[in-house]
Amino acid sequence: MKRRNEKKHVIDFLFPLAVFFVLAASSVAIVVLASGFYSRQVKASSDSYSGRTALAYVTEKMHQNDENGAIADGTFDGENALVIRQRYDEKDYVTYLYAYDGYLRELFIRDGTEAKASDGRKILATKDFEAKETSDGIFHLYCENEDGKKTDTFVSVKSAAR
Template sequence: MFRIFLFDKRKTRLDSFFLILLFLFFAVANSFVIIAGTKQYYNNSKKINENFNIRSCSSYLTQKINEYDYENGIKISQLYDPNGDKTTALALYSNDTTPSYITYIYVYKGFLRELVITENSIFSLDAGQKIATVKNFELVVHYNQLLTITYETSKNHTEILDFNLHSAKIDIK
């Protein structure tokens, strides 16, 4: 009678073995879920950053052009670096400060850059503040009041922005 209440050692070992197997199965399955979730999170964050780069660059350019849309406010210039480099830039002229400041927006070494200087200053193209990762930056003027800006993001996505300027007449310098 006393033996009835005692546990059978073989049954206990077998139960323990199945419990350990079940625990290992859940641990391995949980690891796969975590790894898959990490990969998905990485891909989503990469796409979000790329979309942010596109949107922030577009909204930055739109805001700057709208801000300087007055007579003699916007010009297209060729910038030359003392090192011999050159690039096409959007030149935005302030009309409310003395001395007069010029904001240049251009692409140099893979980045859209902004450089604010006084007129006739000597500068390096590398001095501009980096705004976004951009390549193949093109400025085209149609009919003196329609400005088209085309650029490519780091993922070879081409963005085309058209601006109908209300007051500014673009001079090509």
Template sequence: MFKIDRETHRIDSIFIMLLFFLFALTAFVLIMIGVRQYKATANAMDYNYEIRTVTSYLREKTRQNSSNSSISIETIDGTNALCLKNTLNNTIYNTYIYYYDGSLREMYIQEGTPFTLNLGQQIVTISGFDMDKTDDGLIIVTISDSFGGTTDMYLSANSN
């Protein structure tokens, strides 16, 4: 009847191997595209977490202290700190928000009590935090994220 030629069988094997190689190559390319997209999405989420956490946190803290006399910038051990004053039972408490050792930190302490910067509660890891007060009472905050970017934020001491 039919006689199978060895050369035809060899071409069939090469064709099947070529199809398998093409399938494996396509699968590898799709996986690499997925990995790159995942990394980009994860980095964007980390960036948004850092910036949104810091900006939301600072906005909420300044809204809680709405008078000009209760918000100031103080220097503690050479580090700028946002100082928010509160009075509770005729005792003044200060909330200091500052950058130390790679993270934004907060320290809530009675006025006049000495403390060191390493005692503050860590809020979020960032790579820099600086602030300056303008003549019209605005506080300009510059946040440096861990991706090398900076974000400026304006806070009003009078948020009402």
């Protein structure tokens, strides 16, 4: 057998080393870009969570109590509120949904009972909440989370009494 006497060139060492560094740098760049993308997605998701969840909660309350004339926009202790009237055991009750002191709140009391806005149960952190009846049986709900992101929706009640 003939033994070949090959010369080793510097390129035989540098080329694999260069490929290794290019792959390592690419991997680091992909991880950095992916983490930035993930962080932005998490922030966007959490920003819209409170607004969407608050409006979904109010919408569900409206649909649960969709009776003739039971739902109206109004005020409670100086705060804009969604007012839901109910009757249990021949007694009238009112549910107020409103924003107060940084929270969407709910207060269920007997009609005519004195109460303050601070008495309501905290539902979700919310800077502002507003409910307006735009036309017969259609309500525009608006919510602003603690970061200032605004969310709104329209809800139709089927049994509008007009």
